[in-house]
Amino acid sequence: MIAVIEPTWYLLLAAMLFGIGAFGLMVRRNPLIMFMCVELMLNAANLTFVAMATRLNDINGQTAVFFVLVVAAAEVVVGLGILVSILRRRPGATADDLAELKG
Amino acid sequence: MSDATFLEFVVFFSAAVMILGGAVGVITMKNPVHAALGLVLTLFGVAVQFVAMQAHFLAAVQVIVYAGAIVVLFLFVIMLLGVDESMDLSIEPIPIQRPLAAVMAVGLVGLVGAAIVRARDALIIAPGDGIATAADAGTHDANIKQLATNLYGDHVFAFQLTSVLLIVAVAGTVLLTRKWPKDVADTESSDA
Numbered sequence: 001m002i003a004v005i006e007p008t009w010y011l012l013l014a015a016m017l018f019g020i021g022a023f024g025l026m027v028r029r030n031p032l033i034m035f036m037c038v039e040l041m042l043n044a045a046n047l048t049f050v051a052m053a054t055r056l057n058d059i060n061g062q063t064a065v066f067f068v069l070v071v072a073a074a075e076v077v078v079g080l081g082i083l084v085s086i087l088r089r090r091p092g093a094t095a096d097d098l099a100e101l102k103g
Numbered sequence: 104m105s106d107a108t109f110l111e112f113v114v115f116f117s118a119a120v121m122i123l124g125g126a127v128g129v130i131t132m133k134n135p136v137h138a139a140l141g142l143v144l145t146l147f148g149v150a151v152q153f154v155a156m157q158a159h160f161l162a163a164v165q166v167i168v169y170a171g172a173i174v175v176l177f178l179f180v181i182m183l184l185g186v187d188e189s190m191d192l193s194i195e196p197i198p199i200q201r202p203l204a205a206v207m208a209v210g211l212v213g214l215v216g217a218a219i220v221r222a223r224d225a226l227i228i229a230p231g232d233g234i235a236t237a238a239d240a241g242t243h244d245a246n247i248k249q250l251a252t253n254l255y256g257d258h259v260f261a262f263q264l265t266s267v268l269l270i271v272a273v274a275g276t277v278l279l280t281r282k283w284p285k286d287v288a289d290t291e292s293s294d295a
Contacts, residue, residue, distance in 0.1 A: 005111045009221045013119050017126055019144070021210035024130030026204035030190060032181060036142050039173065043149050046165075049185050054156045056184035058240060059234050059253045062158050069168055071264040074272035076173050080180045087184045094172060096196055 010051035018044035030095040035076065042072045042089050114155050121148030133189040139177045146170045160247045176246045 053061025128141025
């Protein structure tokens with residue numbers, strides 16, 4: 001017996017994806033990998049938006065994904081810019097080493 | 104059980120395996136390049152789920168913008184900085200960081216999952232104006248047309264603001280990563 005695929009399943013999948021991304025963000029020390037984990041969490045949010053658009057029969061949820069995409073692109077551009085200028089100065093720096101920034 | 108239901112089932116679970124497998128790959132791979140490839144797998148899986156939910160245009164945008172532009176940017180920075188060597192993941196700088204993070208992540212997923220399962224029946228109503236699908240409307244670009252009407256009609260001000268956001272991001276990144284000439288750096292005390 002196979003049930004019909006419901007939006008609830010997509011929401012559960014998105015929750016798991018968000019959890020994996022959050023775990024990676026807390027555990028990994030390479031700033032690049034941490035950015036990828038943020039992307040995973042943003043994708044979980046996108047999946048939720050589209051699932052709820054389907055569930056509520058409302059196109060606004062799909063439009064919201066556009067804005068998440070733009071914010072993700074801007075975030076990656078600025079974040080990687082900061083990363084490049086840090087690593088140019090201190091090659092091999094991890095997120096822990098950047099604690100030296102505090103005054 | 105019809106054949107269409109069975110197909111939907113297969114598509115959902117293969118894409119779910121792609122998504123979760125890629126995500127686990129991102130957080131477990133020692134080499135950043137392999138992690139970026141895991142991210143590509145996840146992004147393609149999410150695109151498949153978008154197609155399954157009749158969001159065809161978003162699936163295309165997902166592949167082009169995420170898998171095309173953002174991951175290429177990641178790979179470009181990895182190669183530019185030369186950090187594409189494996190790291191030792193057995194080092195744990197803060198002693199109980201990983202168990203605590205695992206507890207928090209499992210707790211988060213458990214709480215959200217419980218809320219989703221509980222709210223399962225509460226959200227069965229469909230108050231929206233409807234989503235045009237290719238099958239209903241009879242044209243293949245029904246989804247794109249409806250999205251465009253919504254984006255450039257109801258959300259046109261937010262759309263304009265995103266262009267401001269992108270300009271600011273691009274200008275800021277150029278400012279951050281530019282190598283300043285020595286005299287300019289001295290007078291303006293800019294060390295970017």
